[in-house]
Amino acid sequence: MSLQILVxxxxxxxxxxxxxIGFALVFNILKFSNFSYGATMTVSAFTAYFLVASxxxxxxxxxxxxxxxxxxxxxxGEFVGFRRILLNNSPTTYFFVSSITLATLYEGLVTIKxxxxxxxxxxFFSVSTLNFAGTVISxxxxxxxxxxxxxxxxLAFIIQKTRIGRxxxxxxxxxxxxxxxxxxxxxxxxxxxxxxxIFAGLAGCFLGIKYTLTPTxxxxxxxxxxxxxxxxxxxxxxxxxxxxxxxxxEAICLxxxxxGWATIVTFAIMLLFLLVRPQGIAGSNVQEKx
Amino acid sequence: MALFINVLTQVCIxxxxxxxxxxxxxxxxxxxxxxxxxxxxxxxxxxxxxIKLGLPVIVSFILAILMAVAIGFIIGLPVVKLRRDYIxxxxxxxxxxxAQLLIQMNYLTxxxxxxxxxxxxxxxxxALASAIVSITLVAMFKRSKYGRQCIAVKSDELxxxxxxxxxxxxxxxxxxxxxxxxxxAGCLYSFYMGYVDPGIFGWKKSADWVIMVFFxxxxxxxxxxxxxxxxxxxxxxxRSLRDYRYVVYAIMVILIIxxxxxxxxxxxxxxxxxxxxxxxxxxxxxNKNSKES
Numbered sequence: 001m002s003l004q005i006l007v008x009x010x011x012x013x014x015x016x017x018x019x020x021i022g023f024a025l026v027f028n029i030l031k032f033s034n035f036s037y038g039a040t041m042t043v044s045a046f047t048a049y050f051l052v053a054s055x056x057x058x059x060x061x062x063x064x065x066x067x068x069x070x071x072x073x074x075x076x077g078e079f080v081g082f083r084r085i086l087l088n089n090s091p092t093t094y095f096f097v098s099s100i101t102l103a104t105l106y107e108g109l110v111t112i113k114x115x116x117x118x119x120x121x122x123x124f125f126s127v128s129t130l131n132f133a134g135t136v137i138s139x140x141x142x143x144x145x146x147x148x149x150x151x152x153x154x155l156a157f158i159i160q161k162t163r164i165g166r167x168x169x170x171x172x173x174x175x176x177x178x179x180x181x182x183x184x185x186x187x188x189x190x191x192x193x194x195x196x197x198i199f200a201g202l203a204g205c206f207l208g209i210k211y212t213l214t215p216t217x218x219x220x221x222x223x224x225x226x227x228x229x230x231x232x233x234x235x236x237x238x239x240x241x242x243x244x245x246x247x248x249x250e251a252i253c254l255x256x257x258x259x260g261w262a263t264i265v266t267f268a269i270m271l272l273f274l275l276v277r278p279q280g281i282a283g284s285n286v287q288e289k290x
Numbered sequence: 291m292a293l294f295i296n297v298l299t300q301v302c303i304x305x306x307x308x309x310x311x312x313x314x315x316x317x318x319x320x321x322x323x324x325x326x327x328x329x330x331x332x333x334x335x336x337x338x339x340x341i342k343l344g345l346p347v348i349v350s351f352i353l354a355i356l357m358a359v360a361i362g363f364i365i366g367l368p369v370v371k372l373r374r375d376y377i378x379x380x381x382x383x384x385x386x387x388x389a390q391l392l393i394q395m396n397y398l399t400x401x402x403x404x405x406x407x408x409x410x411x412x413x414x415x416x417a418l419a420s421a422i423v424s425i426t427l428v429a430m431f432k433r434s435k436y437g438r439q440c441i442a443v444k445s446d447e448l449x450x451x452x453x454x455x456x457x458x459x460x461x462x463x464x465x466x467x468x469x470x471x472x473x474x475a476g477c478l479y480s481f482y483m484g485y486v487d488p489g490i491f492g493w494k495k496s497a498d499w500v501i502m503v504f505f506x507x508x509x510x511x512x513x514x515x516x517x518x519x520x521x522x523x524x525x526x527x528x529r530s531l532r533d534y535r536y537v538v539y540a541i542m543v544i545l546i547i548x549x550x551x552x553x554x555x556x557x558x559x560x561x562x563x564x565x566x567x568x569x570x571x572x573x574x575x576x577n578k579n580s581k582e583s
Contacts, residue, residue: 033375035323035382035497084548094547096321096378097504100497101543107494108536219493222386225379233375260394267387274368274380 004135005251011141013247014148015206019224020231020239021152022199028234029172029192030086032095036077038221039106040197041204044070046110048205049119049213059124059143063205070201071194077102078193086189103218110215119213121205144206151202152240155195159236164191226270232280241281295414297526301519302417303478304499308518309424309511310471311499316508317437318464319444320374321500323493324365324381327388328469330491331358332476334392334399337408337486347411351477358473359466370461377465385493392488404487405480412481420478424471429511431467440464501543506554513555 019041026034048066081098125139159165170178171188179185207220223246228234231242249269253262273280307329314320335354339345345353365384369376392399399405431437439460442450447457480486502521507513525535546554558564 027375033378035378080544081547085551088551090551091319092374093315093319093321093508094551097500098544098547100323101501101540101547104494104497104501104536105540105544108533108540112533112537216492219386222383226383229376229379233373260390263390264387264394267383270383271365271368271380274372274376278368278372278376 005255006248007135007137007141008254009248009251010244011138011145011247012250013244014145015203015210016223016227016247017152017240017243018148018199018203018206019221020227020243021155021236022196022203023221023224024228024231024234024236024239025192025196025199027228028236029168029175029189030082030095031234032092032099033225034196035096035099035221036081036102036106037099037196037200037224038218039103039110040070040073040077040200040218041207041221042110042215042218043073043106043204044197044201045204045208045213045217046114046119048201049121049208053121056122062121062124063147063202066205067198067201070199070204071197073106074193074197074200075190078190082189083186086186107215107218114215116215119208121209121213124209140209144209147202148206151199155199155236158195164188168192223266226266228280229270230273230280232282235280235282238280238282245281293526297523299412299414299417299482300526301522302414302421303475303482304502304522305421305515305518306424306478307472307475308499308502308514309428310468310475311496311503312511312514313428313431313440313464313471314468315500315503316511316514317432317440317444318461320461320465321378322381322465322468323378323496323500324383324385324388325468325472325499326491326493326495327381327385328358328362328472329476329479329495330388330392330486330488331361332473333480333486333491334405334476335473336477337405337480338398340409340481341405341407347409347481351474354477355470355473358469358476362466362469363462366462366465370458370465381496382493385491385496389488389491392491399488402488404485404489406485408480408484408486410481410484412478417478417482420474424474425511425515428471432511436460436463498539501539505543505546507552507558509552510555510559512558512560516555 019037023034023037026032026037044066047069048062052065053062077099081102082095085094085098125143129136129138130142131137157165159168167178167183167188168191170181170183171185175185178188203224204217207217211217211220224239224243227243227246228239229242230245231238231240246266250262250266253265257265307325311322311325314322314325332354335357336347336350339350339353340347343350365380366377369380393402396402432440439450439455442453442455443457443460451457498521499518502518503514504517505521506515506517521539525531531538558568
């Protein structure tokens, strides 16, 4: 039974990890919490639904379209919401307002399109669950776990091994110094937004498969935020570890307290965590240099 | 006339809440995406105290506000010492869990159906008076020692600390004042509508309020009040365009942030000094124009 809980926890955690990573990427580079992230997930999940999944294509095209839609939306957000603020050197608070405004905009647009109705992705698998020695694993969970792992692996490779990744790390460390060293920081920021958008698209699609598609799907982004707070704001490794821990903690709460209370208990865990270890698991606390 | 009075009351209730947001966002530079949750606490607590315990309305208001402040203290305790991002993340999580909590405790709160049967004691004069009192309170707060300290913390926390301001204390004071005002708005709301349901207290409402504050001018109380009045009154008169409302808001605010980052009124306040200055400016412009012609 405990193995079942662990499996469920890891399955949930791998989706949360995608959310948390996309959020942490942007946080890392611009040092603000991108609240439009959740709505980006919603928009891309719905785009994939209407363009691909409702026409009967399989899982892979849906994921691809969702990821592309996420990248496009994210890039649009960067252009409309953040570019000018960045160039004006406005205070970080404007990024914040811009991001929640964008979130309102996206969610409003989705609401206009679909109303308050529910949608479901068609079942992508003929056999939905597998059974290993008493542990039931749904097939979609395995696929999600594998795809999340691959995506995270590719991201780690890009960040650690390629020129773009090095530039990205430089910009996130000190934007002005990086600019002076000849790095086109605007381009790097755009690339970051595209990467973050791809993760938003994947996460949105997975959430749509796991739950139902509604215009408020994006509010699940809270889980990603909590994961990154637990893991340490701005740390990519921390975000993944935090997401896994959150997924498992939630599965345990689900078993003990029932579904409604899980959200509340995880919030309490986060609050406790902030009191005891505010810098998060990874310990890379981004403090304002002032 | 009935429509007008309804709109007036709702705008006044929103104004009380926006005063709270102004203290938090405009003065101290912190963002809360869980302000609506404090409104929910105020609404539910005051309603339940009156219905279940039969206490008079005033007492239930005071108890509800105290309760919101106490919860705000617990939430604020870990976050005021940290970067300001944390307060928005934590309050967002808090808002979602309060919504869940209200649905879960259905034996007490009526769950997703909402809490019914609250006596409709609040009429428009009370709402209007509350709005005026709250605005005056916040205006006085802004002029007081605390208000100036808040502004100092907003512009540069490190410099403020160097001047001897206890920045986490002042952030906490601003946060608690904001909690109290939003909870008060919640009390007014529940006793005006006669029922409350958990659906309306999501992060969207908090985001709405922040947008209102930024629309009119984040540094100016007059601007925030102005923005809140316009943005909350307009949709009431155009009910058919309800779905488009958020989109239109969002586009307006994005334009304002990009091209006029200080909001419509900037730092202008409705005080004698500012009015005089504005008159002078207009006069000068007028004189210039007449000389040129």
